[in-house]
Amino acid sequence: MKKAIIIVLSIAAFTSCNSIQKKATIKGNKLKKESKMENLKTIAQEAQEAFFKEYSSEGIKKYFTTDYIQHNPHVPTGIAPVLGFLPVLKKANTTYTTHRILQDGEFIILHNSYHNAEALGGKEVVAFDVWRMQDGKAAEHWDNITTKVEQTASGRSQVDGVTDITDVNKTAANKEIVKNFVNDVLFGKAPEKITNYVSTEEYHQHNPMVKDGLDGLGEAIAYLTSQNNMFNYQKLHKVLGEGNFVLTMSEGEWNGKPQAFYDLFRLKDNKIVEHWDVIQEIPAEMAHTNGKF
Incomplete structure (x- = not known):
């Protein structure tokens, strides 16, 4: 027993x-x-530095996967074109400033300015760079780039404004608010619901053509509509965010041509209170077969 x-x-x-x-x-x-x-944010920043500050082939090999997938329409896919681009950037002394860096799971979102950036489309350009990280390396890249505008309708630049990430516990809820805003307002399904999503008291605008506030937005919409040239959002590809910041990546038309719309929203108390964007034409031919999105 x-x-x-x-x-x-x-x-x-x-x-x-x-x-x-x-x-x-x-x-x-x-x-x-x-x-x-x-640690992915740190790795992304080190990868960015290896590319646009150190111009380091060893750094690129360290921080980028060998089968790196590229969605920039003008750059072939793979790590070899990235390495081949380094001498051009170094000769031009192309540098960058990161204004915001966000993380949504395996995705890292950078809101950047590039300087001496003729190879990217202008002396000074503004961009959103989105990287998908895999095993601690940059494995896939999307971006939208536009030239810097000195004088804007609101008096704000394309990159200034709030940078602090807050309300991380509200990330999912804020992404849902922005997704519904895009579907209802930008897609034109229920534009009358705009005040359900955008604050009537505070709305800071960084699009160069639009003034602050809902009045400024209404004025811009009225003008573009009168010119039969309103932004035409057709497909929402990604909604990425961290806390009070949410980025949407959409496809549509403007000026009679296919466009990629990257919109960054800041939310406070369940309302959109600030907006940055980059609009870029999608060329008919690309340097790869991966598509823009």
Whole structure:
């Protein structure tokens, strides 16, 4: 009888230890994964620096996957074109400033200005760069680029404004608000709902052609409509965000040509209170077959 009790207790002890070890392993793996995810912003910044500050081929090999997928219409896919681009950037002394960096899971979003950037389309350009990270490296890249505008309708630049990330616990809710805004207002399904999404008290505008506030937005819409040249949003490809910032990547038409619309929104108290954007024409022919989105 005593022997049986000892066996039972031994089995119980073994099972308990095994369970504890299993839980510890799961917890350890989870912490490693969370730590790795938290580090992706740092890796993205180091990759950006290797490209546009150090012009380092070793840095590119360290931070970019060999089968790097490119969606910039003018750059072939793969790591080789990235390496081949370095001498051009170095000769021009192309540099950058990151104004905002956000993370949504494996995606890193950078709101950048590029200087001496003729190779990117102008002396000074503004861009959104979106990277999909894989195993601690940049594996895929999307961007939208436009030239810097010195005088804007609102008096704000294309990149200034709030940078602090807050309300991280509201990321999913804010993404849903912006998604509904795009569908209802920008897609024109229910434009009368605009005040459900955009604050009537505070709306800072960074699009160069639009003034602050809902009145400024209404004025711009009225003018573009009178010219039969209103932005025509047709497809929403991605909604990415962190806390009070949400980026949408959409496809449509403007000026009679296919366009990519990247819109960054800042939210406060469940309303959109600030907006930045980059609009770029989608060329008929690209340097790869990956598409713009």
